[in-house]
Amino acid sequence: MNKQRSNADVANKKVNVGAILGKYGVYIALLVLFVALSFASESFLTVTNLFNILKQNAVYGILAVGMTFVIVTGGIDLSVGAIVAMAACFAAALAQKGTTTPVVIAMLVGIVAGLGCGAFSGFFIAYAKIPAFIATLATCTIARGIVYVFTDGRPITGVSDAYKYIGRASWGVVPVAVVIYAIFLILGTFLLKYTKYGRHVFAIGGNKKAATVSGVNVEITEFMVYVICGFCAAFAGLLLSSRIQTGQPAGGEGYELDAITAAVIGGASLSGGKGSVFGSLIGILVVGILTNGLDLLNVSSYYQQIIKGVIILLAVLADRKKD
Amino acid sequence: MNKQRSNADVANKKVNVGAILGKYGVYIALLVLFVALSFASESFLTVTNLFNILKQNAVYGILAVGMTFVIVTGGIDLSVGAIVAMAACFAAALAQKGTTTPVVIAMLVGIVAGLGCGAFSGFFIAYAKIPAFIATLATCTIARGIVYVFTDGRPITGVSDAYKYIGRASWGVVPVAVVIYAIFLILGTFLLKYTKYGRHVFAIGGNKKAATVSGVNVEITEFMVYVICGFCAAFAGLLLSSRIQTGQPAGGEGYELDAITAAVIGGASLSGGKGSVFGSLIGILVVGILTNGLDLLNVSSYYQQIIKGVIILLAVLADRKKD
Amino acid sequence: GNSSESAKTDDTVKTEEKTENAADDTVEKDDAAKDTAEVSSDGDTYKIAWVDGNLANESNSVCTAAAKAYAESITDSKIEFTLLDGEGSGEKQVDQTETLIAQGVDCIMMQPYDAAACQVGVQACIDAGVKVLVVKAPIEDQSICPFIGQDDIVAGQMEMDWVADQLGEKGNIVILEGPTGNSAALNRNDGITKALESYADINVLYTQTGNWNRDEGMSLMENWLQTGEQIDAVVAHNDEMALGAYDAIADAGKVGEIKVIGIDAIDAAKESVSAGEMDATILQDVEGIAKKAVDVAVMLCKGEEVEDTYYIDPVLLTKDNIADYM
């Protein structure tokens, strides 16, 4: 019901406040958080720390970009954590010190693995009409199993120095990882907002049947969304493994929840048809800044959990005057 | 689109097979699994082992009963794992050897904690209109944080002998835990299928707006669903802690996914309006029997994951000719 | 997540007491052993099963692989070796134990993910007359069956003592903890805490869980480093987190200013120590543990007398002795 209009010449003022809160709730929450932490901890508001936050969250951020596409179609992808591990392990295994395989090839193999997983989920969801939850959960277990078989449960170390570049290098104060994340944000926004494909993604998320009738190729659109998400997850995996110079078979566990949370805090609706790539950045920042701040304030991890739960609730609460 | 009429006098046989598969897919999958495992492993088809499977899955089963209610409304509850831990730790702390607190009181405290968590989520979802995913995720982190603070991260052991009853005792060959699970199944089915409340649960899951308009109290119905789920989770927590005679602060992690998977394999739709308590039993059995069988066949856990993923996909595939 | 989860609840003195207490039970156990031996073994075939806490853990995966290889290499009796994975859940391990009992194995080697839950699994074995032993980390009340493994409290103490020694018993440290509620993490932490009691001038600036993960260890260290506070050493509950912390230190250009120590002596950590990066790690001889465990299991199957506790001592590895362990 009470959906609000964006360009309203609002009649009474009470509604106005509500509308602003509704529209900018998360941003306001983010701002409050930011200011509060700047006062609470001296170390928070420094250039290093801010880039630090971005760098540490680039992996989640890239996942959230892909996840946003999936969520806008009304889907969900629980396999991204496993894809992270798969891409990381495959690439790390190929990018060993002393081998002749160029790092780029190793990374490409990781990416292809991610695309493959995404296509696998996408096929079952778009063509076999299996609920996304189940299909991606299955992809998750299968991918994780394959990684364990491949690595025999042991981390893959000994990667070449070149492999460390994307995760560890910096251009001046700006970490390469942050630049990569920025590229994902820009490309993601572009694809979702400015292209025909993006329109189709929103259309099938809003009403799949109506989209079909309007001639949208629902199957391909839906399929591609999981491929995109798989791509992002694989790239996130490369970044992660480059950062820690290891392919961790158990890595990335639970990252799906972080990515989904970021997208939803950023305004995406799990019932589809709503969401933005930029919003996912806001979601990432809310959680990332909070974690960083609480770490700097040396809050025990027990209490951190309680505080994080409450703040996420408040951030979304401020945002959800609408539905 | 291609909706099939249930009462169609189907003209051609091909459709008929599809319809049967569609209607009984999971059951057939379960049967196939059962027969295959009976042949593959001698130890599988014994009374002890079958009760064993039920007993081991009673905890997940009870969670899935509660989860079914939530899913039928179109919601999701990610906090059940944390509630399991909370109820377990609170009750175990009170039911220490040598204290005078009766075990029943200790368990009641655990249950109340679960109801509280459910009410907390329910409030934010039903009244503050926060997406269930976020609200229950927040409840999850908060509850888990509280449990860690309460236990200081250490398991609570030394529970009295009486506390062990529900989780470990047997009536003849029938474990008490299985009887309890059966009671949950019966009560759950009754509530969901034969009462006014159950109808309202389906109504709000099927079309919330229509339900509101026809006078269903959407808020209370939705609120109560999380309370029910919290209740089930708390009870599952008691059963778990009684079974392992410990309150584990980190216990129950990831159980929400198992519960959701069971409900969905059993035919519940995450977009709401569909699902049954009995179906969740089927889901529990598919996963439980599979795990048990693979363990008996001594399949390496890495390959188990791959196989499980594939089988879950096939089970649901057989079931989803419809949507 | 990665680390070994070996632990022992009590210190050595207590264990000796237990040994005596447990003596009475031995007779009973032997009877049970004979019963099962009669039922299940035709000739010299023994079904032994390893119930692992979490095979996604490197140390465990190495340990079980060693156990399996060793069991297969035994020739004087035929061993059927089953390996199950609790996937990081004590309850699952209990389930699996029950399944194994139903299947009629001769001996179960329990590698507990959590001490309390696995207590129940071990008890179930004893109740059903199945031989059982515990590997790597003890269960809650370890007096009821034999234990083969390392003492995590000692490991924690050893790492803290070494750091204190390096710092001249004074300075600021940060601690990277294992996952909340994990037995190994709890025991290592207890060891560290106990050691710290004797160093009044060592100040714990930050302590936070890195969940055994290298990236979480790195992120935490990055955060702490850029506060500008003086940090003299990182004491990590495992090597992965220590390696992550080292990377953060390297990125911050502070190599050499901060001591880094971990536990487990995983390959990457050994390499790091030998390359002069990380300062030290503590070796858990998981392969030794694995072999010992299989030996004891076979002895139990044969109804032979076994000891209550077999400790494989942790070894401190630094640049000085690392070469011997590569």
Add this chain to the structure above:
Amino acid sequence: MASECILEIKNIKKSFPGVKALDNVTINLKRGEIHALVGENGAGKSTLMKILAGIYTPDEGEMLFDGKPFVPKKPVDALDKGISMVHQELDLVPEMTVEENVFSGREKKKGIMVDKRGMQKRTQDLMDELGIHLDPKDKIKNLSTAEQQMVAIIRAIAFDAEVIIMDEPTSAITDREVAKLFEIIEKLKGKNKSIVYISHKMDEIYSLTDEITVLRDGQLIGSVHTKDVTPDELIHMMVGRELNAVFIKDAPKSATYDENEVVLKVENLTRANEFYNINFEVKRGEILGIFGLMGAGRTETMETIFGLRKADSGTVTMRGDKIHGVKAAIRKGIAFVTEDRKLFGLNLIGSVKDNITIAYLKQVLKGGFLMDFKKEKATSDELIERLKIKCASRDTLAGTLSGGNQQKIVLAKWFMGDPDLLIMDEPTRGIDVGAKAEIYKLMDTLVKEGKSIIMISSETPELLGMSDRIIVMHEGFITGEASKNELTQEELMAYAIGETEKAKA
């Protein structure tokens, strides 16, 4: 004693962000009265009724029920007072059965269980009374739009309501059901119940109602006795200007009509249980009408032609090319205005603009995949203007528009493509008198440009007025075909109920 007026609505105001939906509206509803509420699309009729039903709360104003203040906060409050409503947008639960929907929220109990059998029986009785043949155990999702509308009507009359609000209850059903419905309404009136009846169909208003209230742009224009006002006067009150209400096509056949140029050819199309052996052709410049009773299979046939359903056998050829699949159909120049706008027509959480352009995005692209926002805005603004869609802006969410305006979006979407063949299934559902004329004019323009139209309609005047030729379907078979001058309303009906077929046999 009870007051003469069961309901008094006084000075109600209601604003939505950007729109003043109701401004100072006052209406009195007497006992035993059938009160029409009329006005253009977006005039505020549904909003006012939703306020009565407790779905919206008014910004200002008061209501009296039976002389006592009535402040419904939730739908239950209104239902408890005995106010029930047939909603314009069919609000049923698709996964639930007819009986479950009828009794939703007001389930009968037997002990602590629901009295399923009792409710099924009551549902069956009501359906018998209305002359519809459904099983109370049928799921709503398996029913046609018309059948769903009947269920919604049953739900409103199933309980002994004092006031029944019917918001365009006949928009999807055929004359036969309308007649049944009117009988029931009269019966209710006889029991001194009051009815608020919203409709855009003049004949219904005149044959049924006692009193008419007219709204325009949220303002009350006035209340009059039905017998005191002529249709022209009434239309004038609604639109505020003179209007040639009934659009008459200039010529029987458009100048571009070419009998020899077949645009669409359907041969032996069959889908078991839905329709059999459908054969017909659509010529260039022709408007082909399709008539039939509820459940005759018209919608299914068209959905199959458009590629939404797969035929068991038979072929569909468009200008000589076989088509299968929606995309191919659209590429070949076919467009399809669906019957159920909410389910198949619109993305309710998308903007008006997004909804209009989705089917022909390629027209507003640059470089093949990049959105040309400027062009998109211009195109959608032009269509909003052409169809007079009442919305605050092109960025308004489609779901917040009035029913008739939502229907116009669906039309706009397909007009944008300038299709060669436009299939329209109940195209004027919920559209007001003035806008109807506009739409007829647009259809006329299309055929004049040499395009063709298939029009399904249950409104005989519209069908007879617009079509060049009419096909009649009965239970999945084509039972008659004639050019429109050869047909009377009665003959049409005779074909539709299958009598002629029997005669032939």
